[in-house]
Amino acid sequence: xxVAVTGAKGMLGRALxxxxxxxxxxxxxxxxxxxxxxxxxxxxxxxxxxxxxxxxNCAAFTNVDLCETEYASARAVNALAVxxxxxxxxTLQIPLLxxxxxxxxxxxxxxxxxxxxxxxxLSAYGRTKAEGELLAQTTDKYFIVRTAxxxxxxxxxxxxxxxxxxxxxxxxKVVNDQRGAPTLVDDLVAVLLLFLDCREYGIYHxxxxxxxxxxxxxxxxxxxxxxxxxxEPCATAEFxxxxxxxxxxxxxxxxxxxxxxxAVPDWRDAIARYCxxxxx
Ligand SMILES: NC(=O)c1ccc[n+]([C@@H]2O[C@H](COP(=O)([O-])OP(=O)(O)OC[C@H]3O[C@@H](n4cnc5c(N)ncnc54)[C@H](OP(=O)(O)O)[C@@H]3O)[C@@H](O)[C@H]2O)c1
Numbered sequence: 412x413x414v415a416v417t418g419a420k421g422m423l424g425r426a427l428x429x430x431x432x433x434x435x436x437x438x439x440x441x442x443x444x445x446x447x448x449x450x451x452x453x454x455x456x457x458x459x460x461x462x463x464x465x466x467x468n469c470a471a472f473t474n475v476d477l478c479e480t481e482y483a484s485a486r487a488v489n490a491l492a493v494x495x496x497x498x499x500x501x502t503l504q505i506p507l508l509x510x511x512x513x514x515x516x517x518x519x520x521x522x523x524x525x526x527x528x529x530x531x532x533l534s535a536y537g538r539t540k541a542e543g544e545l546l547a548q549t550t551d552k553y554f555i556v557r558t559a560x561x562x563x564x565x566x567x568x569x570x571x572x573x574x575x576x577x578x579x580x581x582x583x584k585v586v587n588d589q590r591g592a593p594t595l596v597d598d599l600v601a602v603l604l605l606f607l608d609c610r611e612y613g614i615y616h617x618x619x620x621x622x623x624x625x626x627x628x629x630x631x632x633x634x635x636x637x638x639x640x641x642x643e644p645c646a647t648a649e650f651x652x653x654x655x656x657x658x659x660x661x662x663x664x665x666x667x668x669x670x671x672x673x674a675v676p677d678w679r680d681a682i683a684r685y686c687x688x689x690x691x
Contacts (some may be wrong), residue, residue: 412437412459412463412464412465412607413428413436413437413439413462413463413464413465413659414431414436414437414438414439414463414464414465414466414467414607415438415439415441415461415463415465415466416428416431416438416439416440416441416465416467416469417441417442417446417448417460417466417468417469417470417496418441418442418468418469418470419438419440419441419469420440420442421469421470421471421473421510421565421566422442422561422563422565422566422567422568422596423444423469423563423596423599423600424440424442424467424469425565426493426550426563426564426565426596426597426600427467427469427600427603428440430570430600430601430604431604434513434604436607439461439463441454441457441470441580442470442581445691447473447662448470448488448492448495448496448663449488449491449492451495452566453494454492454495454496455495455499455502458496458499459502459503462503463503463505464505465505465506465508465607466496466499466500466505466506466507466508466678467508467510467603468493468496468508468509468510468547469510470488470492471488471489471510471540471575472484472487472488472489472536472539473557474483475514475534475536475656476652476654477653478534478535478539478547478651478654479535479536479653479654480653481528482535482539485535485536486538486539486542486560488539489536489539489540489542489543490532490539490540490542490543490545490546491546493509493546493547494546495544496509496547497546497547497548497549497550497553498550499688500550500552500553501549501550501551501608503553504552504681505552506552506554506606506612507550507552507553507554508553508554508555508557508603508606509543509544509547509553509554509555509556510558511540511541511543511544511555511556511557511558512536512537512557512558512559512615512663513557513558513591513618513657513660513662514532514533514534514536514537514540514656514657514660515530515531515537515540515541515544515557516528516530516531516532516537516657516660517530517532517533517657518533518589518656518657518658518659518660518661519531519657519658519659521584521663522661522663522668523618523662523663523664524660524661524662524663525663525666526557526614526615526616526666527614528664530544533654533655533656533657534654534655534656535654536654537657539540544614547574548626551612552612553612553613554609554612554613554614554615555613555614555615556599556602556603556606556615556617557614557615557616557617557662558594558599558616558617558618558662559572559591559592559593559594559660559662560591560592560593560594560616560618560628561594561596561599562593562594562595562685563595563596563597563685564597564689566603569593569625569628569629570632570682570685573585573629573632573633574632574633574636574638577633577640579639580640580644581640581641582621582640582641582642583629583640583641583642583643584626584642584643584644584645584649584650585625585626585629585642585643585645586625586626586644586645586646586647586649586650587624587625587626587627587642587644587645587646588624588646588647588658589624589625589647589656589657589658589660590622590623590624590643590658590659590661591618591622591623591624591657591659591660591661592618592619592620592621592622592623592661592662592678593618593619593623593628593678593681593682594618594619594681595619595676595681595682595685596679596685597684598619598675598676598681599617599618602617602667602671602673603617605671605673609670609671610673611670615666615670616663616664616666616667617662617664617665617667617675618661618662618675618678619675619676619677619678619680619681620664620675620676620677621677621678621679622661622678623670623678624644626642626644626645626655627641628678628682629691630642631679631682632666632682632685632686635683635686636686636689637674
């Protein structure tokens with residue numbers, strides 16, 4: 412298949428493009444500076460001429476705190492550009508798969524969020540992504556896949572940030588009152604590929620299974636990597652940030668599990684594989 416991947420230089424986009432190419436698909440990468448998703452006519456013209464069979468939108472303004480002060484720029488990428496891609500998908504009559512986030516939810520729940528739970532974002536980032544979800548739905552053949560707490564080989568992520576800090580500090584404080592599901596990019600990519608042959612359009616969730624806190628997650632990978640830095644659990648309030656984060660953002664995976672009849676790897680299994688393969 413001919414597959415367009417936006418954000419192809421980002422953490423998820425790179426891993427997805429590599430897998431698509433390895434499987435023999437023709438990948439059309441779109442990322443800055445060659446393709447700016449904010450140049451709506453250019454993107455439309457490019458997609459019209461290239462005529463892909465499927466679009467994955469992995470591009471986003473992902474700096475959650477910066478979204479608070481740069482709302483217009485964040486909204487342009489995370490929402491308005493999605494509407495433009497949906498327009499292309501509609502014209503070409505091809506599916507658009509929009510990547511979204513657990514941050515569309517408030518985090519006030521005490522059980523995993525279902526795909527049909529109405530978004531109620533706390534942050535500017537969450538609001539722009541929730542608007543992006545609505546705009547993705549302006550074409551009939553849409554998939555919205557919400558994920559969370561991503562880490563992988565390419566790009567800035569929590570795992571690599573903590574490992575780097577652990578090398579310079581004897582004690583690290585890590586937040587212990589946000590619960591979620593850390594998700595290995597490679598496991599997400601494996602599921603994203605299944606949507607290529609799927610016609611059950613709609614909203615889906617995919618993360619690794621189980622749940623933990625950032626502190627619990629950090630404890631696990633430092634243990635696996637035999638890094639002896641001491642970790643101290645702390646409250647979110649101790650590290651005030653511009654954007655509010657959901658306190659509980661575990662996503663219910665039942666719909667995705669039953670659609671593809673897959674077993675979802677536990678987050679502990681995923682981080683163990685990541686640590687084993689990590690070049691460090
Ligand atoms: N990372 C997480 O923990 C997480 C959690 C839940 C959901 N998600 C979602 O997962 C998706 C992928 O995230 P990621 O972590 O892979 O993000 P990422 O590494 O920041 O990649 C996003 C890519 O999009 C590009 N981009 C930004 N603006 C663009 C524009 N105007 N035109 C073309 N490309 C543009 C970025 O380029 P620049 O770097 O040059 O700006 C970057 O290469 C996003 O939809 C994100 O919201 C991520």
